[in-house]
Structures are given as C-alpha cells and as structure tokens.
Amino acid sequence: MKSILVTGATRGVGEALTLKFAQKGHVIYALARTRNQLNSLVEKCGADKVIPFEVDVSSKEQVEEATASIQREYGAPDVLINNAGVVENVSFAEQELEMIDRIVDVNLKGTLYVTRCIVPGMIARGSGRIINVSSVAGTRGIPGQAAYCASKFGMNGFADTLAQELLAKGILVTTICPGGIDTPLWDPEKNPYPGDKARIMKPEEIVDLIEYLIDQPEGTLYKKIVMFPTNEWH
C-alpha cells in the first residue's frame, strides 16, 4: 500500500483518484480548498484512508504548513500527484489580470510549491514518483486559453528539468497531457466543452493510467503522455 498526496482532490480527476486509490487500500493526503467536500471524501473512504488538508496550493504558507505536517507525521509520500488546476476560456484581449494571476498561481506556482516541499523527503528516502496532470494545452496553443496554455507549458518545462534532476536519485517524474475529460471544469455556462460531450474522456481513464504508472517497475521512465478523445486532435 502506498501513501499518495493528491492536490485538487475534491472534484473531477482528483476526486476520482482519491476514491479509487482509497478503495484499493492506499492512504491519500487530500489537498483542496473546500472543507465540506474534503469531509465528504473522508466520510466515503474512511479517516484511515483519506487525510484531508484544507489548502490553497497558490499559498506558499499553506503549502509549507500542510506538507510539513504530513512529513512530520507520516514521512514523505510515496507518490505526489500534482493535479489542482483552474481554467478560463476567454480571448486574451479580454482576460482579467486577476484571472491571469490565478491561473498561473494555481497551475504553475502551486505545482512548484508543493513539489519543492516534498522532493527533499523523497531524495532522502531515495525513492518516489511524481505525476503531473498537465494538459494538451501544454503541448500547443489553444485560442481562448492563453494564460492556461502558458501555465501548462510552464508545468511541462518544469517537469522535464525535474525528471532529469531526480532520475539518478531514484525518483520518477511523469507528466500526463490530457485532452477533454468529463469533469466540473467544463461549466456549461462559463466554460462549455467545445466538442461532442458523448465522446469526452472519463476521469476514470486518467485514474487507470496513473494506477498503471505507479505499479510499473522502476527500470523505465514514462516521461510525457499525451492522450485525448478521438474527436479532438492535439
């Protein structure tokens, strides 16, 4: 059984990851901002399986406090899954500066903060896996998603460097770049999915891939995986 830190655990991909991995017997350190949704995960999975932390990953202080508390109590997690993310679909000329900050702070800086706080413990132990949930928006430009693309390209550049720095230390870094997944991120009012919703990927497909990755022997590195429904192309 593994200990797995999941950011953005309360909805969409992160919630599906938490439910499946807890059900398999792993222990999940679940990070997100919404207390009642964290509590509901604990109720569903059991307090011995889901340990909740009310954290905004864009806050250095909150990230430092939560990751220190996890590592003091339980040691560095076996697996870190950087999944928390926000998006907005609006042309760049109309993008609010506040929203640019929010997207970069959560998606990019949040990933860097959490990873920076966890990596030394993994290095000291000589093992670990880091899985970044990036996006196809980290592989090409997508109109309406300039700040989101910038944050996800940033994540991918970060991950490429990190994977090289950590390889010799026994830590494997994988970045997944998915296309459309059926989650609450696609708000029908504010951010409707532009394709055929019937063909969009299910969060469980990302969960199955991550489950496969963390069960693989350590002799092979899966560096970057790009996946999307067949009604999209990236």
Ligand SMILES: NC(=O)c1ccc[n+]([C@@H]2O[C@H](COP(=O)([O-])OP(=O)(O)OC[C@H]3O[C@@H](n4cnc5c(N)ncnc54)[C@H](OP(=O)(O)O)[C@@H]3O)[C@@H](O)[C@H]2O)c1
């Ligand atoms: N859905 C897609 O089509 C798609 C495609 C490609 C990539 N992705 C990526 O997949 C990841 C998961 O997305 P999703 O579709 O599952 O989105 P979602 O359903 O909107 O869930 C996002 C999660 O991130 C958390 N979160 C947001 N801001 C946060 C913050 N400041 N601090 C901590 N947690 C925060 C949310 O929890 P709280 O609100 O409780 O904090 C929620 O649990 C994201 O990185 C996204 O960019 C999604």
